[in-house]
Amino acid sequence: MLGSKRKRVTRACDRCHKLGNKCSPSETPPLCQPCIDYGQKCTYDRPQGRRGAPPKNAPLQPAPSSIRASIISERIATTNIDLDTTLQLAEVYRMTVYPVYCFFHWPTFINHVKARRQDNDRSFQASVMAVCAVAAARLRDGACNELLKVWSPPSSQSDSSGITDIPIISNVHGLRSAALSSISSRAPGSGPEFDDLRATALLTILGIQNGDFDQLQIMLGQYHGMSAQLAFHDESQWPEGLEEWEVQERRCLYWSIYTLDVFASSVWGGMVRHRSCQSFVSYPDHRLDDAVSLSPTLAGELDTVNWIQGWNTVTDLYRAMEEIMDAAAYQNQRAAPHKPPDLPSPFGRPPLSVIESWPVIRDRYDALPSVFKETKPLTGIFVDNVYSFQAANLSVTLQAVRMAIACCQPMSMADRCQIAGELLDILANIPTAYMQLISAPFLHQLSAVGSLLGSVVQGPLTISTYLHIRQILLSFANLLACLETPFIPGGGISERLLKHIARIDLFMQATVDNRKPDHHIFRGESPTVSYACRARTNTAPRPNSQINGPKSPKISVVSHAEKPVDESSHELPFDSSLISNPISQPAFEAIGQTSYNDTVFTLPDDLISYWPLDADQQTIFDSFFVPHNSFT
Numbered sequence: 001m002l003g004s005k006r007k008r009v010t011r012a013c014d015r016c017h018k019l020g021n022k023c024s025p026s027e028t029p030p031l032c033q034p035c036i037d038y039g040q041k042c043t044y045d046r047p048q049g050r051r052g053a054p055p056k057n058a059p060l061q062p063a064p065s066s067i068r069a070s071i072i073s074e075r076i077a078t079t080n081i082d083l084d085t086t087l088q089l090a091e092v093y094r095m096t097v098y099p100v101y102c103f104f105h106w107p108t109f110i111n112h113v114k115a116r117r118q119d120n121d122r123s124f125q126a127s128v129m130a131v132c133a134v135a136a137a138r139l140r141d142g143a144c145n146e147l148l149k150v151w152s153p154p155s156s157q158s159d160s161s162g163i164t165d166i167p168i169i170s171n172v173h174g175l176r177s178a179a180l181s182s183i184s185s186r187a188p189g190s191g192p193e194f195d196d197l198r199a200t201a202l203l204t205i206l207g208i209q210n211g212d213f214d215q216l217q218i219m220l221g222q223y224h225g226m227s228a229q230l231a232f233h234d235e236s237q238w239p240e241g242l243e244e245w246e247v248q249e250r251r252c253l254y255w256s257i258y259t260l261d262v263f264a265s266s267v268w269g270g271m272v273r274h275r276s277c278q279s280f281v282s283y284p285d286h287r288l289d290d291a292v293s294l295s296p297t298l299a300g301e302l303d304t305v306n307w308i309q310g311w312n313t314v315t316d317l318y319r320a321m322e323e324i325m326d327a328a329a330y331q332n333q334r335a336a337p338h339k340p341p342d343l344p345s346p347f348g349r350p351p352l353s354v355i356e357s358w359p360v361i362r363d364r365y366d367a368l369p370s371v372f373k374e375t376k377p378l379t380g381i382f383v384d385n386v387y388s389f390q391a392a393n394l395s396v397t398l399q400a401v402r403m404a405i406a407c408c409q410p411m412s413m414a415d416r417c418q419i420a421g422e423l424l425d426i427l428a429n430i431p432t433a434y435m436q437l438i439s440a441p442f443l444h445q446l447s448a449v450g451s452l453l454g455s456v457v458q459g460p461l462t463i464s465t466y467l468h469i470r471q472i473l474l475s476f477a478n479l480l481a482c483l484e485t486p487f488i489p490g491g492g493i494s495e496r497l498l499k500h501i502a503r504i505d506l507f508m509q510a511t512v513d514n515r516k517p518d519h520h521i522f523r524g525e526s527p528t529v530s531y532a533c534r535a536r537t538n539t540a541p542r543p544n545s546q547i548n549g550p551k552s553p554k555i556s557v558v559s560h561a562e563k564p565v566d567e568s569s570h571e572l573p574f575d576s577s578l579i580s581n582p583i584s585q586p587a588f589e590a591i592g593q594t595s596y597n598d599t600v601f602t603l604p605d606d607l608i609s610y611w612p613l614d615a616d617q618q619t620i621f622d623s624f625f626v627p628h629n630s631f632t
Helices: 014-019 035-040 067-081 083-096 104-112 124-138 161-167 167-184 194-210 213-229 244-266 307-335 356-367 383-407 413-428 432-438 439-455 462-482 491-512 586-592 620-624
Strands: 521-523 599-600
Touching: 014 035, 035 462, 083 104, 083 383, 124 167, 124 194, 124 432, 167 194, 194 213, 194 439, 194 521, 213 244, 244 307, 307 383, 356 383, 356 620, 383 432, 383 439, 413 462, 432 439, 439 462, 462 491
Parallel strands: none
Antiparallel strands: 521 599
């Protein structure tokens, strides 16, 4: 009896549709097999077209009253959260988000919340709801687990673990909707207020935390629109009669979103909409937190040092990053196929002096007080922690700037490995608790760093160089594993990275066993040809029979996350039974001591066209520095 005819997949998922891939069904519908193999979201959110003649015009049907009532009741419930919960979430924000995004003069803000200003002030209510949404998202994602071991919110009536049981934490979407509703409910014809601008900035941060990068760009766009209405880029245009603390928090908001704008552009691509040269806003100073007393453990050391000094230096680094990105984009535009005509030579941009820029930036960092170069263990005291926050942020941002500078010129494989290795050494000295508190933004920045590591394996390799790169990749994956939680959207990067290392190991072992065609192997000299790297948005890797062949790999792998899949299926791009833990040392490591180690080869297209980052993430190295990412 003949088997039943295989049912045709009538509609591809969003990811397969975007990449032009074959959307193969899986054993766990509605997920498709390619999305399962690559650990990506499998969604069907795009509008679905209809065949045949369009339907006749029909009046739009209003939403059922039950749905409208549900939406309204959800908004009322989230807007009217009790004061104690609001204060707890506000304190969580201060301990986890405020050291990086210090949008408030905190003593004044918390006093206004206690006085219930949010009950009568629409725009202030938007800011409060947005603060609660960001804090609830951090709690939801497990970013505060280590903090709650040493700290309890002052307004809590029980032990600190009780804060994770607040029901509103599971309704981050409701808090966000309440903030958006407050922003949009201003009187017709009236312009935005400062708190509308601040709430929009907070919802931009929430977009990063939720892994909703479309929402990130939408909220960032709304922020820029409001900023233009308020002439926020020019301090002389601000309202007259502002108190000193009001001036300071406006300065903090402006430069915070400037750094976020550059950060988003460097990690996900796109234009930097803030321009440092068009910013007429001073840096904030110590008066932002004039009511905060120093901790007894730091008072003697910090009599003349305020944490905002380190915060301002981070802003300096992002301003340098903007200049580097501009210079790289200008160089790339000259070779781009689609560009505007060149202006006359007097208007040409002078090239960035790569050799001279790094020593200047490094000297700026070296001149900082020692308190900004050491991250101390996490405590329950804000003033103790805020300096370590700045130290951690400075270290990572400094290395990001260094990589951007290095990518403006051709880099050897050794240079790339050295930069990545030094970054890992620096991160090893930062307590994991701080990186967890920064949460999703830190993971995305590390993922951008991972793209530099990914570009390393695209060049010619020997066994010894691959083993060196492999060790760095494993260290990087282990670091990510310490920071990821199951709740952070887009998580699982470390597991996907380790799976991919195992796939490369299989190719290496096949090469050593002489199971690859001769044109894949080059002995004694660099190859004159190599596999072309398919664009990430072109097509998915195709099956490689040399990798998924019948011979069992010499790598010990155990799956804890998914069932092994039949390797005989031609629709599996890789052996999906490979898993990250544990991954053994490769059998070909011993080859490094033999003459075979001189073999030079390149990885096949199906291994270099996929890299275990978010498929929609376009990194700083892809966006601005591709023409210079060649090996010397």
